[in-house]
Amino acid sequence: MKNILGVASSLAIMASMAIAEPSGTFRQAHEVGSGAASSLDPISKGRVFQVTEKIMSRLVRPDMEGRPSPDLAISWSANDDATVWTLKLRSGVTFHDGSTFGAEDVVYSLERVLDPEMDSPARSAIAMVSAVEATAADTIQLTLTSSFADLPLLLMDYRLRMIPEGSGDTIATTGIGTGPFMVESFDAEGTTKLVANENYFDGAPGVAAMEIIGITDGQARLQALLGGQIDMERGITAQQRVMLDGSDNFNIQVIPTGNWRGLIFRTDVAPFDDVRVRKALRMVADRQEMVDLVMGGGGVVACDSPVGPTDQYHAELECPQDIEGAKMLLAEAGFPDGIDIDLHVATLEPTWPVLAEVYQNQAAEAGIRINIIQVPSDGYWNEVWMQKDAVTTRWNERPADQALNEIYLSTAKWNESYYKDAAFDVILSQARSELDFEARRALYVQAQAHLLETAGTLIPYHVTRLVGTTSRVDNLDAVENNSVRWHLVTVD
Amino acid sequence: MLAMLLRRLGLGAITVWLVSIIIFVGVEMLPGDTCTAFLEREAQGKLLENCREDLGLNRSALVRYADWAGSAVRGDLGVSANGQKQISELVGYRLRNTLLLASGAMLVGIPLALFLGVVAALWRDKLVDIVVSTTAIFAMTIPEFVSATLLILVFSVWLGWVPGIVLTSADAPLIEFFPEVLLPIAVLTLVMTAHILRTVRSSVIETLASDYAQMATLKGVPYWQIVFRHILPNALLPTINVVALTIAWLLGGVVVIETVFNYPGLGRMMIDSISDRDLPVTQAIALIIASVYVVVNLAADILTMLANPRLRTVHMRKG
Numbered sequence: 001m002k003n004i005l006g007v008a009s010s011l012a013i014m015a016s017m018a019i020a021e022p023s024g025t026f027r028q029a030h031e032v033g034s035g036a037a038s039s040l041d042p043i044s045k046g047r048v049f050q051v052t053e054k055i056m057s058r059l060v061r062p063d064m065e066g067r068p069s070p071d072l073a074i075s076w077s078a079n080d081d082a083t084v085w086t087l088k089l090r091s092g093v094t095f096h097d098g099s100t101f102g103a104e105d106v107v108y109s110l111e112r113v114l115d116p117e118m119d120s121p122a123r124s125a126i127a128m129v130s131a132v133e134a135t136a137a138d139t140i141q142l143t144l145t146s147s148f149a150d151l152p153l154l155l156m157d158y159r160l161r162m163i164p165e166g167s168g169d170t171i172a173t174t175g176i177g178t179g180p181f182m183v184e185s186f187d188a189e190g191t192t193k194l195v196a197n198e199n200y201f202d203g204a205p206g207v208a209a210m211e212i213i214g215i216t217d218g219q220a221r222l223q224a225l226l227g228g229q230i231d232m233e234r235g236i237t238a239q240q241r242v243m244l245d246g247s248d249n250f251n252i253q254v255i256p257t258g259n260w261r262g263l264i265f266r267t268d269v270a271p272f273d274d275v276r277v278r279k280a281l282r283m284v285a286d287r288q289e290m291v292d293l294v295m296g297g298g299g300v301v302a303c304d305s306p307v308g309p310t311d312q313y314h315a316e317l318e319c320p321q322d323i324e325g326a327k328m329l330l331a332e333a334g335f336p337d338g339i340d341i342d343l344h345v346a347t348l349e350p351t352w353p354v355l356a357e358v359y360q361n362q363a364a365e366a367g368i369r370i371n372i373i374q375v376p377s378d379g380y381w382n383e384v385w386m387q388k389d390a391v392t393t394r395w396n397e398r399p400a401d402q403a404l405n406e407i408y409l410s411t412a413k414w415n416e417s418y419y420k421d422a423a424f425d426v427i428l429s430q431a432r433s434e435l436d437f438e439a440r441r442a443l444y445v446q447a448q449a450h451l452l453e454t455a456g457t458l459i460p461y462h463v464t465r466l467v468g469t470t471s472r473v474d475n476l477d478a479v480e481n482n483s484v485r486w487h488l489v490t491v492d
Numbered sequence: 493m494l495a496m497l498l499r500r501l502g503l504g505a506i507t508v509w510l511v512s513i514i515i516f517v518g519v520e521m522l523p524g525d526t527c528t529a530f531l532e533r534e535a536q537g538k539l540l541e542n543c544r545e546d547l548g549l550n551r552s553a554l555v556r557y558a559d560w561a562g563s564a565v566r567g568d569l570g571v572s573a574n575g576q577k578q579i580s581e582l583v584g585y586r587l588r589n590t591l592l593l594a595s596g597a598m599l600v601g602i603p604l605a606l607f608l609g610v611v612a613a614l615w616r617d618k619l620v621d622i623v624v625s626t627t628a629i630f631a632m633t634i635p636e637f638v639s640a641t642l643l644i645l646v647f648s649v650w651l652g653w654v655p656g657i658v659l660t661s662a663d664a665p666l667i668e669f670f671p672e673v674l675l676p677i678a679v680l681t682l683v684m685t686a687h688i689l690r691t692v693r694s695s696v697i698e699t700l701a702s703d704y705a706q707m708a709t710l711k712g713v714p715y716w717q718i719v720f721r722h723i724l725p726n727a728l729l730p731t732i733n734v735v736a737l738t739i740a741w742l743l744g745g746v747v748v749i750e751t752v753f754n755y756p757g758l759g760r761m762m763i764d765s766i767s768d769r770d771l772p773v774t775q776a777i778a779l780i781i782a783s784v785y786v787v788v789n790l791a792a793d794i795l796t797m798l799a800n801p802r803l804r805t806v807h808m809r810k811g
Binding site: 032034035036037045046119121187189190191213215216217219220221223224226227228229376378379381382383385413414 | 522523524528529530531532533534535536538539542572577582641644645648649652655656657659660661662663664751752753754756760764767768770
């Protein structure tokens with residue numbers, strides 16, 4: 001009897017949820033990373049993604065496992081060599097201003113990304129697209145310069161959002177899209193107000209309004225969460241976690257991500273141009289200890305692969321600390337008495353100095369003497385990164401293909417370790433044109449194993465994200481921003 | 493008197509001009525510029541060139557300074573480097589918000605400090621003095637960000653009486669800043685009260701020991717008449733300058749407090765503009781703060797002179 005009542009009441013709750021009107025306001029903060037240059041144009045450098053992700057849709061979005069799933073495109077297929085892709089669009093979708101979404105809007109949005117005049121940072125994500133055509137009112141054809149089997153993965157990029165045809169000059173302030181929320185007022189440094197789009201194609205949102213509030217200081221964001229002024233903060237540190245744990249007023253989501261921090265040893269300068277030295281430098285790392293000491297346990301051990309633990313192409317590799325092996329490799333390379341290295345570290349990323357110090361102690365066991373040089377955070381990306389021989393770096397999650405190509409391909413603009421390996425380049429290009437998933441996966445795994453043997457970049461872990469919410473928040477998907485279905489969120 | 497005033501104003505103008513040069517050189521010397529700060533990792537090649545060309549950063553530092561100074565003299569503070577908005581408009585709201593914070597702290601803090609300072613001095617070494625003086629020392633020595641965080645923890649997180657962080661937009665009507673502005677005002681009041689109070693206390697104690705006070709006592713003048721007729725007017729004179737400095741400090745935007753509370757005032761805008769390398773905005777704010785210091789100090793000196801016949805006559809003779 002008790003059970004039946006329980007079932008009945010939970011059914012009643014589910015039914016009431018299904019027909020419930022959007023209600024309540026969900027509030028979150030963002031760090032105003034672009035300051036006064038903040039914009040609602042999804043492809044501009046100043047885009048406030050915490051807003052654009054809620055007001056605009058992509059063609060393809062990630063599902064809860066990170067695989068491509070329909071957004072504004074409902075299906076897609078490629079020709080035999082994956083150079084021409086055809087996407088079928090959702091019908092009956094309207095923009096926030098009432099106009100109908102159609103193929104011409106997709107052509108406009110994508111060509112705008114590809115336009116060299118726009119200088120969009122998103123351009124590199126789909127640089128292989130050479131032509132965008134509307135072949136029917138609801139069909140789009142993308143022609144690529146070379147085979148690309150995982151194009152749908154790239155279309156999931158958080159910036160590739162569809163805007164109405166011809167809206168390029170006004171989109172930065174209007175933010176008109178097809179997403180679950182509509183812009184009521186935009187004020188990046190103050191409070192941006194969004195209201196529910198009841199015509200959202202995936203169902204009306206759970207909350208009636210969202211407020212995205214600019215709070216630059218991390219400590220202030222935590223205070224705002226603790227005081228109940230915001231409902232969600234996505235950058236809780238391991239140290240801050242204790243303040244939320246054990247309180248009934250807050251919940252914590254633990255989300256593994258593909259974000260990583262690491263050390264770079266430039267592969268084009270001595271002594272790091274010797275692959276044995278590079279390998280030794282990475283073998284001395286006790287990665288689990290780094291996770292524990294630097295991240296307070298909030299990370300997943302990585303074996304120098306930039307591909308995140310939840311990515312379908314993630315390689316399961318082994319990389320235990322090996323001091324004796326490192327010593328032997330160094331001796332073979334002509335450094336029997338160890339080696340001296342100047343490592344440049346800034347506080348731009350607060351965990352870098354800690355990571356450098358832990359590494360310094362671990363490396364010392366193999367006779368590697370790390371001299372930590374503190375450099376200013378200002379101008380770090382210009383004057384230190386890709387300039388000095390040994391530096392720190394950080395990257396946010398990218399799909400496997402993008403991460404490997406953007407950071408390690410011989411010709412990549414952001415090849416921060418100056419890694420040039422013809423064999424590696426070949427594996428990547430084979431993977432791109434391989435249409436069979438298992439075979440493609442084997443190639444990406446091979447590429448990651450190749451990096452573990454030869455790379456100059458030490459990637460000790462992928463960061464685990466801690467998302468703190470107030471207990472009034474329900475149905476928030478426990479995944480990265482990129483995949484969250486914001487229209488499902490409800491508040492009590 | 494008039495000549496003195498003109499001379500002081502002239503010196504003030506030179507001070508403001510020197511400050512603008514120091515700020516300009518300082519920001520120039522920091523690594524990176526508006527474009528590298530904005531583009532971060534993408535600050536390479538054509539993207540960087542285009543950005544620098546758009547903002548006129550390719551011109552030499554001297555040309556840019558002359559250009560800026562020329563417009564500033566005519567009252568045109570220019571446009572912000574990366575938002576392309578009129579600075580006078582941006583700074584206007586921030587200045588107003590800082591004024592709200594400062595006047596709140598002054599209205600509560602100055603009377604409170606004078607009262608407590610006098611009380612502590614008159615009952616020197618008694619319990620009330622010990623409590624007031626010890627509290628003042630704590631309020632002065634605990635860094636603002638610590639006391640701010642403690643107050644947020646107690647009044648916002650634990651008790652839930654007032655919001656901890658200011659979420660109101662910079663250009664919202666003043667009334668919307670209540671009750672969010674109360675905690676920042678409380679922290680500022682705490683710090684400034686302590687500073688002024690200690691000056692008042694020692695000044696009153698010094699005056700109590702003066703010859704004329706003792707003479708009055710010997711002549712049998714009632715205690716309270718001595719205090720109100722002879723002690724207080726003389727003792728409060730030196731505090732005018734301390735109060736002036738505190739007001740200037742408040743009006744200059746209290747950087748740490750504004751950052752901790754996310755308060756959209758001048759101080760936080762200064763910090764943000766420096767990290768954006770938004771030189772025009774940084775310059776404009778520095779100019780405002782320098783002017784405030786010059787004017788408030790001048791006002792304090794004039795006030796002191798008016799209140800003190802001896803100083804007045806000395807200057808009159810000189811002038």
